[in-house]
Amino acid sequence: MADAQSFDVLVVGGGPGGYVAAIRAAQLGFATACIDDWTRGGGKPALGGTCTNVGCIPSKALLQSSENYAHAGHSFAEHGIEIGKLSMNVGTMLARKDKVVGQNNDGIAYLFRKNKVAFFHGRGSFAGRAGERWTIGVDGARAATLSARHVIIATGSVPRALPGTPFDNVRVLDNAGALAMADVPKRLGVIGAGVIGLEMGSVWRRLGSEVTMLEALPTFLGAADEAVAKEALKQFTKQGLAIVLGAAISAVRVGKDDVTVDYNDAKGDAQRVSFDRLIVSIGRVPFTTGLGADKVGLALDARGFVEADAQCRTNLPNVFAIGDVVRGPMLAHKAEDEGIAVAERIAGQHGHVDFNTIPWVIYTSPEIAWVGRTEQQLRQEGVDYRAGSFPFAANGRARALGDTTGFIKFVADAKTDRILGMHAIGPWVSELIAEGVVAMEFGASSEDIARIVHAHPTLSEVTREAALAVDRRTLNL
Ligand code: FAD
Ligand code: NAI
Numbered sequence: 001m002a003d004a005q006s007f008d009v010l011v012v013g014g015g016p017g018g019y020v021a022a023i024r025a026a027q028l029g030f031a032t033a034c035i036d037d038w039t040r041g042g043g044k045p046a047l048g049g050t051c052t053n054v055g056c057i058p059s060k061a062l063l064q065s066s067e068n069y070a071h072a073g074h075s076f077a078e079h080g081i082e083i084g085k086l087s088m089n090v091g092t093m094l095a096r097k098d099k100v101v102g103q104n105n106d107g108i109a110y111l112f113r114k115n116k117v118a119f120f121h122g123r124g125s126f127a128g129r130a131g132e133r134w135t136i137g138v139d140g141a142r143a144a145t146l147s148a149r150h151v152i153i154a155t156g157s158v159p160r161a162l163p164g165t166p167f168d169n170v171r172v173l174d175n176a177g178a179l180a181m182a183d184v185p186k187r188l189g190v191i192g193a194g195v196i197g198l199e200m201g202s203v204w205r206r207l208g209s210e211v212t213m214l215e216a217l218p219t220f221l222g223a224a225d226e227a228v229a230k231e232a233l234k235q236f237t238k239q240g241l242a243i244v245l246g247a248a249i250s251a252v253r254v255g256k257d258d259v260t261v262d263y264n265d266a267k268g269d270a271q272r273v274s275f276d277r278l279i280v281s282i283g284r285v286p287f288t289t290g291l292g293a294d295k296v297g298l299a300l301d302a303r304g305f306v307e308a309d310a311q312c313r314t315n316l317p318n319v320f321a322i323g324d325v326v327r328g329p330m331l332a333h334k335a336e337d338e339g340i341a342v343a344e345r346i347a348g349q350h351g352h353v354d355f356n357t358i359p360w361v362i363y364t365s366p367e368i369a370w371v372g373r374t375e376q377q378l379r380q381e382g383v384d385y386r387a388g389s390f391p392f393a394a395n396g397r398a399r400a401l402g403d404t405t406g407f408i409k410f411v412a413d414a415k416t417d418r419i420l421g422m423h424a425i426g427p428w429v430s431e432l433i434a435e436g437v438v439a440m441e442f443g444a445s446s447e448d449i450a451r452i453v454h455a456h457p458t459l460s461e462v463t464r465e466a467a468l469a470v471d472r473r474t475l476n477l
Contacts, residue, residue, distance in 0.1 A: 015049020388469025
């Protein structure tokens with residue numbers, strides 16, 4: 001074996017968790033290397049992991065393209081914009097998405113060069129430990145052996161398949177397949193009405209598919225605020241997404257040209273439905289294949305997550321794990337912030353991630369976003385709270401925009417008025433939620449938000465009015 005190339009910090013995985021951890025470690029003065037195996041056309045590396053390649057970024061690119069198409073078809077006319085017959089070139093849309101992804105891949109490679117992070121393209125696998133240093137082998141075109149005192153595992157997650165129905169990405173699609181359909185299927189089935197199902201279902205529904213979503217649970221979007229979930233279900237149904245709750249899938253048969261799903265509906269009655277394509281989006285599972293966990297005794301839990309404490313420490317000395325491969329929400333910003341915190345802990349600083357203020361955003365139309373606790377959680381916990389909400393329908397900017405769906409709600413402690421949560425559905429709430437996150441981080445009260453000047457006319461005035469609503473003193477309703 002050739003002598004190992006020596007580093008202070010080795011990061012395995014170049015998704016949002018790993019690449020950000022590597023940059024922060026390098027900023028803190030550590031000799032840092034990142035190993036990632038994602039490959040794009042021509043065998044080129046494709047840094048950014050699931051998020052950049054088949055997740056956050058391409059899904060948002062397609063959501064934007066399909067929303068533009070929907071606007072052109074449905075709302076341009078009321079602005080006086082007259083267009084002839086509308087058509088969609090799916091190939092051009094996909095090429096644009098790939099370009100956006102490529103720009104992000106290249107951007108991360110540039111950031112590595114700028115921050116002097118050494119990059120190794122290939123699969124990294126624990127080889128052993130010599131003294132205080134871990135050794136990791138990299139396979140791939142340029143095999144290497146690396147060593148470091150500190151290792152950060154950021155190997156991410158992969159889609160969960162329905163038992164007995166493997167993904168073929170022809171008829172039965174995972175997230176990668178759902179982002180790459182070369183034409184618009186007439187009948188699209190989606191199993192799982194969660195985040196991916198709703199975002200991908202929305203894309204293809206806007207482009208003309210008849211979309212049926214089969215969700216196992218009897219409640220829709222159970223993690224969201226009840227009023228938000230109710231409004232979302234109403235809007236999505238109105239748009240034409242057929243959402244079947246309480247569906248127990250009993251069989252999936254893949255034919256040459258279609259795929260047939262048998263299920264029992266909420267009443268227990270047997271149903272059969274056929275689709276041209278089926279997206280299965282029933283959650284994701286942690287990915288540690290090929291990492292060599294066994295070789296060094298890295299502990300995994302019963303579900304395959306790398307065991308990690310609140311500080312992201314594993315059972316092995318100086319080995320940390322972050323992002324989708326450990327407990328907690330599978331979100332890019334959660335992975336990033338864990339990566340930053342771990343790099344800072346390695347440097348002896350007090351890296352910190354506040355799990356109470358991690359925002360959730362679903363990029364459908366209307367968008368859905370929340371941070372903190374929901375009313376139903378607070379009721380369960382027996383917390384005395386006050387809630388106030390304000391509709392976009394009473395906001396001038398929303399009317400001018402032509403999108404008055406939804407509302408923003410604050411929940412605040414009844415005694416102290418400290419904000420406990422912000423829940424929103426409507427235009428651009430993906431951006432508006434940041435105000436709630438900042439407010440909660442600073443321990444703000446609803447009165448604080450109510451007393452802050454918000455520019456007029458902006459959607460952010462809805463945020464302020466929702467804060468005023470907590471004290472029953474809205475001005476514009
Ligand atoms: P990953 O992004 O999965 O990256 C892990 C990387 O490590 C991959 O490149 C993998 O190939 C590599 N790897 C694994 N093992 C090895 C090894 N042994 N050696 C070398 N490399 C290895 N989250 C959001 O916050 N917002 C969104 O809008 C959003 N949209 C999404 C849309 C879709 C369709 C999907 C599927 C996910 C979405 N997510 C979103 C979730 C987000 O993508 C993940 O939470 C995030 O990517 C997790 O980051 P990570 O760094 O932990 O892992
Ligand atoms: P999810 O957990 O959001 O939703 C899965 C849904 O499938 C749930 O509603 C679940 O009840 C249902 N389900 C599970 N088994 C089923 C079965 N056998 N039959 C029918 N329904 C079943 O998972 P999803 O959508 O796969 O996404 C994975 C993760 O990726 C998300 O949890 C999220 O962390 C991340 N993500 C984040 C996005 C964002 O932040 N905007 C966008 C897309 C994904």
